[in-house]
Amino acid sequence: MSTSEVGEGGVRGERPGREAVVGKGEHPRGGRRDGKRRRGGRGERAMVPDAEFTSYYGKPILNPPKWEARDIAGYFFLGGLAGAGSVLAAGAQLTGLPATARALKISSLAAIAGSTYALVHDLGRPARFHHMLRVVKPTSPMSVGSWVLAAYGPAAGAAAVLDVTGWFPRLGAAATAGAAVLGPVVASYTAVLAADTAVPAWHGGYRELPFVFVGSATAAASGMALIAAPRGENGPARGAAVFGTALDLAAVTLMRRRLGMVAEPYREGRSGRLMRTAEVLSVAGAAGGALLGGRSRAAAALSGAALLAASACTRFGVFHAGVRSAEDPKYTVVPQRERREALQQEH
Amino acid sequence: MSGLVGRNLLAGAEPEVARDAGYQDPPPRMGFFTDTSVCIGCKACEVACKEWNSVPEDGLEFTGMSYDNTQGLSADTWRHVAFIEQNRRVAAGAPVDDRTGDGTGDGAGGGTATAEVPDGSGGDEGLRWLMASDVCKHCTHAACLDVCPTGSLFRTEFGTVVVQEDICNGCGYCIPACPYGVIDQRKGDGRAWKCTMCYDRLGAGQEPACAKACPTDSIQYGPLDELRERAAARVEQLHEHGVSDARLYGENPDDGVGGDGAFFLLLDEPEVYGLPPDPVVTTRDLPSMWKHAGVAALTMLGGIAAVYAANGRQGGRR
Numbered sequence: 001m002s003t004s005e006v007g008e009g010g011v012r013g014e015r016p017g018r019e020a021v022v023g024k025g026e027h028p029r030g031g032r033r034d035g036k037r038r039r040g041g042r043g044e045r046a047m048v049p050d051a052e053f054t055s056y057y058g059k060p061i062l063n064p065p066k067w068e069a070r071d072i073a074g075y076f077f078l079g080g081l082a083g084a085g086s087v088l089a090a091g092a093q094l095t096g097l098p099a100t101a102r103a104l105k106i107s108s109l110a111a112i113a114g115s116t117y118a119l120v121h122d123l124g125r126p127a128r129f130h131h132m133l134r135v136v137k138p139t140s141p142m143s144v145g146s147w148v149l150a151a152y153g154p155a156a157g158a159a160a161v162l163d164v165t166g167w168f169p170r171l172g173a174a175a176t177a178g179a180a181v182l183g184p185v186v187a188s189y190t191a192v193l194a195a196d197t198a199v200p201a202w203h204g205g206y207r208e209l210p211f212v213f214v215g216s217a218t219a220a221a222s223g224m225a226l227i228a229a230p231r232g233e234n235g236p237a238r239g240a241a242v243f244g245t246a247l248d249l250a251a252v253t254l255m256r257r258r259l260g261m262v263a264e265p266y267r268e269g270r271s272g273r274l275m276r277t278a279e280v281l282s283v284a285g286a287a288g289g290a291l292l293g294g295r296s297r298a299a300a301a302l303s304g305a306a307l308l309a310a311s312a313c314t315r316f317g318v319f320h321a322g323v324r325s326a327e328d329p330k331y332t333v334v335p336q337r338e339r340r341e342a343l344q345q346e347h
Numbered sequence: 348m349s350g351l352v353g354r355n356l357l358a359g360a361e362p363e364v365a366r367d368a369g370y371q372d373p374p375p376r377m378g379f380f381t382d383t384s385v386c387i388g389c390k391a392c393e394v395a396c397k398e399w400n401s402v403p404e405d406g407l408e409f410t411g412m413s414y415d416n417t418q419g420l421s422a423d424t425w426r427h428v429a430f431i432e433q434n435r436r437v438a439a440g441a442p443v444d445d446r447t448g449d450g451t452g453d454g455a456g457g458g459t460a461t462a463e464v465p466d467g468s469g470g471d472e473g474l475r476w477l478m479a480s481d482v483c484k485h486c487t488h489a490a491c492l493d494v495c496p497t498g499s500l501f502r503t504e505f506g507t508v509v510v511q512e513d514i515c516n517g518c519g520y521c522i523p524a525c526p527y528g529v530i531d532q533r534k535g536d537g538r539a540w541k542c543t544m545c546y547d548r549l550g551a552g553q554e555p556a557c558a559k560a561c562p563t564d565s566i567q568y569g570p571l572d573e574l575r576e577r578a579a580a581r582v583e584q585l586h587e588h589g590v591s592d593a594r595l596y597g598e599n600p601d602d603g604v605g606g607d608g609a610f611f612l613l614l615d616e617p618e619v620y621g622l623p624p625d626p627v628v629t630t631r632d633l634p635s636m637w638k639h640a641g642v643a644a645l646t647m648l649g650g651i652a653a654v655y656a657a658n659g660r661q662g663g664r665r
Contacts, residue, residue: 018564018581022384023437024590025475025614056429056621057412059419065523066532087648091655124517124537128497131516135498139357139630142496142520184644191643192636196494196629197523203629206636210643218647239654247646326523333618336625 080217103228218244223307274317436473485608603627
């Protein structure tokens, strides 16, 4: 083939390697792209016309999250319940609703304890959980979140314990206030945690996801208040349930609209079913709580349970939608290609 | 450190990535240029990488999809040779027949050579193979490094990105953060693993094991500036030969990740090789994310306060 001599010293003379001449791939006639078409064909409703795209044998481009849904989606739910619960508890305390305040402080403590367990349990090396506090790193939402939890957890714990025991009422009030200030951070930062990834269905919704999460958190905590608070005290919980549900549903709608074809995972498959279930449950819970919760203790408790379940469904739905969008190369390739082509047209 | 103030270090071109990471007098940034046009798919890089870095077995699967049974990068695959079989006729690049001379040829006839291929005999006869050795891109703006909460992932003096395995606690955040799907969690171990660009060899002045083992110099290792020049010349050469599909991937410092420390010469669209067409480091948008989260948190606080205020006004009757 060539005149090079191969000897003990390697190739003598010319080495074509780096400069080798290669063949030229000709474009097949009739159709520019020749790779795999979308794997779809599952009879699902197409929200946008099928985008033509190529992939490497349908393999995902991204490595999907290896997080356990139970741990991380569970944490999104519990963290929201705890954070919003602390805000509602402080409000209840200030407006003279002691039973509601106490119940919510206890539920926040329980929820944040469960969160901590879930987070440590999900680590690949749980014994190294304390490495989370090795550095302070503003570019890492998980680092920021770890420090927020390190401050919020003790505050929520102190608020609950001091309320139940009645010890150090001033310290208890300070802890209640501290937890109420950090609560919204705990409830909202998890949206940044999810959005600060390459996962198309999470990153693409980074503007709306924090509102989905705080809305869902408020609905969950007001659900807990509807279950735990005496009927005479549940007025604010009913109001908060309507507020949280409205915020959640509006933000989800906006997010889907912005995401375009990447919103498919929020409508299809298991994640789609979870999102739809969440919608039904939250509307039922908020309406039931608002209309009947003031009259019947049972109706209030039932509405509260529906709101809690709705919030959990939202978090698991968002979680699974993200995983689904990472597993299908379509959601990585098509938006990036569209973005690149739009940019090229500008120039 | 004063040089860092007021600069956007989350995105955009960043010529002194090691210096910005705090190294006083770093060596030149080192990288890979993987020229897939001369890759023969031998997988010597995969084997050399596994041997040198003691990377465990990654599943002995027969995919049946192509000569690629490795399938992709993972915690236990730091070099992956993609193998693509296309229904695409291959026309000779320009001077194949008279390539007795210096190999670079005078490619003036490149365009015409392709016209000699007989036409009109059905679209899907003919076949071409594309082979490409994929690897961690060692991004200028590395999302894995940005989101790592423990400081386990760090920037080396060579500008590469490496995991410290005695620090990693397996939180798994780097995995969905990577826009290329490189880093992954090792089963049974729990920690995240990826290519280190043979950090141990670099420190000793050696080239990485994959580049050392590559028989065709498809994987070239060296100072990134030099590699970029070499790559630009190679693309030009291929274009002269009529290989108009040849393009560089990841070499542009103005792209979404600030340019890759390991970039490629491809012969088709990136997604054909399983690469994202226009990756953007997720942390580019982090300031905006925090702003939105801040507004959301205040909305929640304000909304709940309003509910209590409204209730307090009418609450007197209870």
